[in-house]
Amino acid sequence: MRDADPGLFGPESVTWQMHGDPMMWVAGIRALYLQALHPRAVRGVMQNSDFRNDAWGRLMRTAGFVGTLTYGTTDAAERAGTRVRKIHSMLGATDPTTGERYGVDEPELLRWVHCAEVDSYLQVLRRSGFRLDAAQADRYIDEHRESARLVGLDPATVPASTAGLAAYFEKVRPELAVGPEARAVDDFLRKPPVPPLLVPARALVWRRVAGLAYASLPPYAHELYGRPAPSARTVTRRLVATGTALRAVPARVRWQLPPGHILKAMARLGPDARPAPYKLTRRAAILDEPGRAQQNDGGDSTRWRTPG
Structure with a gap:
């Protein structure tokens, strides 16, 4: 087992610990709401996929990609990244106002999608009770520069x-707006x-989950969408x-x-590879022990490995 490939992370x-949490599903919906606020980025999605009729498939493919990058072997993650880069390289979108044609793999668009995802995962999990200190939050964002590399x-x-x-x-905020594509994403979500037969479940479960994801967006996103949200304190409590409730399963x-x-x-x-939030708390406690860093080659062995 010691020689088995641990993957990218x-x-x-x-x-590894965060992505095993069930609140990642709520975070994923928040990411869709946030990503849709960039007109060029969301236009690339809407013009190249049947989002309205295959949104569930898109959600599951995204979840599968994140799962492969997190828990798959290094080879599986690299192959997944290669597939995504190849698909993106063949796709483009057209600005209906100017007629400009551009690629969906423009760095600024990939960066927006990446940052919206990472921010959503981090914000939702921390606010829902997943304990991360400031250093661990920074580490999480730093780790995901590796996933950014995989998408190009x-x-x-x-x-x-x-x-x-x-x-x-x-x-990037001045570039954000709610156009027809963002409205379509909002309507779908x-x-x-x-x-x-699933209409009652949609009303009972989905509406609450999507509503919570929307409410967890930053205030400027609520202003752009034109729909208010409860106070930050109320949202955090929810x-x-x-x-x-989800972690009780x-x-x-x-x-x-x-x-x-x-x-x-x-x-x-x-x-022992089982993801669990207590492992982060335990590690933080170990690193906080007096003199611990000095016992290990100047402290280098107390740092997590930088992916790649």
């Missing part, structure tokens, strides 16, 4: 800390098409309640859902 990473970005051009991520959003039950990335990783690396 490995069980010692913040990413230069890691040096991607934020590596919470401060860097905040500065990026501040810089509020009321996705489902078979008649996120905590939802996170508590046994992990082994949750992990049986396809495509089973976590169970496959545990089979490859052994049971």
Whole structure:
């Protein structure tokens, strides 16, 4: 088991522990809302996919890609990245106002999608009760410069800390707007098409989950969409309640859902590879022990490995 491939991040990473949390699904919906605010980026999606009729498929493919990058072997992650880069290289979009034709793999668009995802995962999990200290939050963002590389970005051009991520959003905000494509995403997420038998479940479950994802967006996003949200304190309370309920479902039950990335990783690396938030708390406590850093070659061995 010791020689098994830990993949891009490995069980010692913040990413490994975070991405096993069920609130990642709420975070993924928040990411869609946020990503849709960039007109050029969302136009590339809407003009190259049947989003309205295959949104569920797109959600599952995105979840599968994130799962492969997190828990798959290095080779599987690299192959997934190669596929995504190849697909993106063949796609373009047209600005209906200017007639400009541009590629969906423009760095600024890939960077926006990347940052919206990373920010959503981090914000939703932390606000829902997943404990990360400031250093771990920075580490998570830094780790994901590796996933940025896989989709075709230069890691040096991607934020590596919470401060860097905040500065990026501040810089890009003037470019954000709600156009017809963003409205289409909003309409779908509020009321996705489902078979008649699932309409009650959509009203009971989905509407609440999507509403919570929307409410967790930053205030400027609510202003752009033109729909208010509860106070930040109320939203956080609801996120905590939802996170508590979802985490009460046994992990082994949750992990049986396809495509089973976590169970496959545990089979490859052994049971100690099981993702759990307490491992981050325990590691933080170890690193805080007086003199711990001085005991290990100047402290280098107390740092997580930088992916790549």
